[in-house]
Amino acid sequence: MSTVPLLEVSGLCVDYGLGEGAVHAVVDANLVLRKGEVLGLAGESGSGKSTLAYAVTRLLRPPGVITAGQVRFRGSVDLLAAGEHELRGLRWNSIAVVLQSSMNALNPVLRIGTQIADVLRTHRPGMDRGARVARAGELLEMVGIPADRLRGYPHELSGGMRQRVMIATALALDPELVILDEPTTALDVVTQREILEELMALRDRLSFAVLFISHDLSLLVEIADSIAVMYAGRLVERAPASAAYHAPAHPYSLGLLGSFSPLHGPRKRMEGIPGSPPDLRSAPAGCAFHPRCALAFDRCGTDPPPPLLTLNAAAADGAGRREVACWLHDGTHLVPAELAGRLEGTS
Numbered sequence: 389m390s391t392v393p394l395l396e397v398s399g400l401c402v403d404y405g406l407g408e409g410a411v412h413a414v415v416d417a418n419l420v421l422r423k424g425e426v427l428g429l430a431g432e433s434g435s436g437k438s439t440l441a442y443a444v445t446r447l448l449r450p451p452g453v454i455t456a457g458q459v460r461f462r463g464s465v466d467l468l469a470a471g472e473h474e475l476r477g478l479r480w481n482s483i484a485v486v487l488q489s490s491m492n493a494l495n496p497v498l499r500i501g502t503q504i505a506d507v508l509r510t511h512r513p514g515m516d517r518g519a520r521v522a523r524a525g526e527l528l529e530m531v532g533i534p535a536d537r538l539r540g541y542p543h544e545l546s547g548g549m550r551q552r553v554m555i556a557t558a559l560a561l562d563p564e565l566v567i568l569d570e571p572t573t574a575l576d577v578v579t580q581r582e583i584l585e586e587l588m589a590l591r592d593r594l595s596f597a598v599l600f601i602s603h604d605l606s607l608l609v610e611i612a613d614s615i616a617v618m619y620a621g622r623l624v625e626r627a628p629a630s631a632a633y634h635a636p637a638h639p640y641s642l643g644l645l646g647s648f649s650p651l652h653g654p655r656k657r658m659e660g661i662p663g664s665p666p667d668l669r670s671a672p673a674g675c676a677f678h679p680r681c682a683l684a685f686d687r688c689g690t691d692p693p694p695p696l697l698t699l700n701a702a703a704a705d706g707a708g709r710r711e712v713a714c715w716l717h718d719g720t721h722l723v724p725a726e727l728a729g730r731l732e733g734t735s
């Protein structure tokens with residue numbers, strides 16, 4: 389295992405707006421992504437997932453402001469301090485991003501091949517036209533689209549194919565890290581599954597690391613090595629994927645697992661989580677999840693949740709570490725059966 393993480397986010401805070409009216413969209417986020425690892429970032433819409441991705445890649449636009457924290461790439465590169473020139477060198481080459489709804493961002497008047505070749509022209513100035521076309525065709529085939537589609541226009545492709553084109557473009561320069569923000573959310577389940585399988589096969593072959601953002605925790609546990617769950621701007625749980633699935637420790641993670649049908653296996657009755665995520669402009673006091681939490685007690689309504697508490701102190705290296713930001717796990721409570729019974733034998 390590599391000792392220096394590929395991406396390390398520490399204490400990241402992002403607001404929209406300034407002063408009294410500022411919305412705290414990301415609060416003290418800490419994430420670690422190792423080389424070649426797939427990290428799933430889960431949470432309902434509005435929890436701050438995209439904001440986190442924008443901040444990490446420095447694509448955040450006003451009124452968004454990074455107010456605190458550090459983001460390190462390969463240990464040495466300080467992404468938040470990097471200048472435009474350094475960022476340009478890293479984008480696409482080392483870190484590629486497929487933004488939410490980006491499949492609708494393809495230029496309608498340019499051929500698919502031209503759009504992929506443009507990335508190569510900008511970032512590989514030494515490559516001649518023939519080589520660019522050949523590489524663009526190879527990339528399309530890599531994501532399951534015949535190379536002759538290079539001459540096609542975006543409107544001639546289905547949503548799934550357009551999303552594949554975005555993934556192919558992201559992989560054009562062999563990045564070490566690919567950030568995918570809800571890449572399959574707008575697609576039907578069958579197409580979604582096909583694309584995920586292709587993506588994971590490519591990951592195995594090319595061994596890039598992935599930050600995969602989705603509101604669907606059940607989908608993430610199938611493809612990710614580890615999972616981070618976000619609620620109202622805060623990371624509430626971090627765990628290896630199997631632990632997040634078999635033994636979620638945060639009541640919110642448990643609720644999220646019950647909210648979506650698994651991609652594989654028998655359909656189960658979906659419970660969902662009562663209520664809806666808070667409006668961050670007037671987030672509830674205490675733990676932001678407490679009004680929706682069946683297990684909440686007095687303290688949850690008054691004190692902000694503790695920082696991520698480690699549940700298995702033995703996993704000090706981080707890889708198998710299970711962490712949760714919930715007062716139930718502070719060691720002074722009898723953890724309710726739903727969250728405790730399942731913890732046994734999984735650490």
Ligand SMILES: Nc1ncnc2c1ncn2[C@@H]1O[C@H](COP(=O)(O)OP(=O)(O)O)[C@@H](O)[C@H]1O
Nearest residue numbers: 404411413432433434435436437438439440668
């Ligand atoms: N441009 C913006 N201006 C003000 N608030 C914003 C802006 N973009 C997002 N937000 C707020 O930030 C929070 C997190 O949004 P987002 O990162 O898009 O969440 P997610 O990707 O998890 O759905 C939301 O409450 C949203 O209302």
Ligand SMILES: [Mg+2]
Nearest residue numbers: 437438439488
């Ligand atoms: Mg989003």
